[in-house]
Amino acid sequence: MKKVIIKIFFLSTILIVSFIYTIKWLDKININLDSNTLDILIANSNNKNKENLIINTIVQSITKNDYLNPVTIMLNKYKSSNKVLTTNKNEIEVIKPIKPIKEEPTVYIYNTHQTEKYSVNKEINIALSVLDASYILQQELKKYNISSIVENGSIKDILDTNNWKYASSYKVSRMYLEKAKKNNPTLNYFIDLHRDSANKKVTTITINGKEYARTMFLLGLENTNYKQNEQLLNKLESWLDKNYPGISRGIYKKGGPGVNGIYNQDFSKNTILIEVGGVDNTKEEVANTIEVIAQMLNECIGDQKNAE
Numbered sequence: 001m002k003k004v005i006i007k008i009f010f011l012s013t014i015l016i017v018s019f020i021y022t023i024k025w026l027d028k029i030n031i032n033l034d035s036n037t038l039d040i041l042i043a044n045s046n047n048k049n050k051e052n053l054i055i056n057t058i059v060q061s062i063t064k065n066d067y068l069n070p071v072t073i074m075l076n077k078y079k080s081s082n083k084v085l086t087t088n089k090n091e092i093e094v095i096k097p098i099k100p101i102k103e104e105p106t107v108y109i110y111n112t113h114q115t116e117k118y119s120v121n122k123e124i125n126i127a128l129s130v131l132d133a134s135y136i137l138q139q140e141l142k143k144y145n146i147s148s149i150v151e152n153g154s155i156k157d158i159l160d161t162n163n164w165k166y167a168s169s170y171k172v173s174r175m176y177l178e179k180a181k182k183n184n185p186t187l188n189y190f191i192d193l194h195r196d197s198a199n200k201k202v203t204t205i206t207i208n209g210k211e212y213a214r215t216m217f218l219l220g221l222e223n224t225n226y227k228q229n230e231q232l233l234n235k236l237e238s239w240l241d242k243n244y245p246g247i248s249r250g251i252y253k254k255g256g257p258g259v260n261g262i263y264n265q266d267f268s269k270n271t272i273l274i275e276v277g278g279v280d281n282t283k284e285e286v287a288n289t290i291e292v293i294a295q296m297l298n299e300c301i302g303d304q305k306n307a308e
Contacts, residue, residue: 058283104186107141107297108146109134109193112173112264114155116195118213126281130195133276137193140294143156149184166270167260174264189257189270189301192263194218200208202219203278204285212292213277213285215240215251220273222261228269236272239296249275270301 009301045076071184082207089147119129141148151173158172159165173192182185196216203214217233233251240248255261274293277286 221255
């Protein structure tokens, strides 16, 4: 028994010494980190220390994954699921994601505030989410032969992983934007689909006997090149005013202290943040408006969807 204890003691001592010298060695070398990984390391400084760099090196060499970068882990976790998730116990499918079409995608649809939902359908006890609305838009764009990708990687999971607040959602969606563009160089338009918090009286309109969820564009004024984004939004807004008068609530410009002010619109001049309806709008009202948005995009960007 004494011999066993002695062996354990010596082995433990060797491991501890090796670990200390490894840490010192890591301090001396230059570790190249991209900006995203660096941000994550800083955010996790309270609960992830230097030994994780050793683990990361081992994991990367074996699995090609970045242990310290939750985007890699999350994208690997969700990349093949392509499903609309619901907490409803009744397994009723709201939107069935379409299969990817062979044409190279030019439109990327995502939801920075992915958990936003619309009015609950009392018949099936399910509320349409903005992610569901994104899949509807993907289907509608397909009718115009516009290929698109819907981001279904979880924003919330990455926020939770890093103990980030909800206000950091744009930071996470930026990571997804960069990943999507890297993997799909043909992407040229980036649509961030949201839902407003205004009531139904504000967010609903009837046109020719048909009810629509009203839209609103958001333009961040803290983006140095916001005028380029504004030019595209003016074009889209003009089309809506001409073809569906009253469906748009206009372009809401946000800047100054206390607001994000950029909303990832510095990523591309073709980044579009659009609010579709509000908390009280129904699935039908949202779907009607999504049809209009797809038509608008086809008319306004269809002829140049393969151009930068």
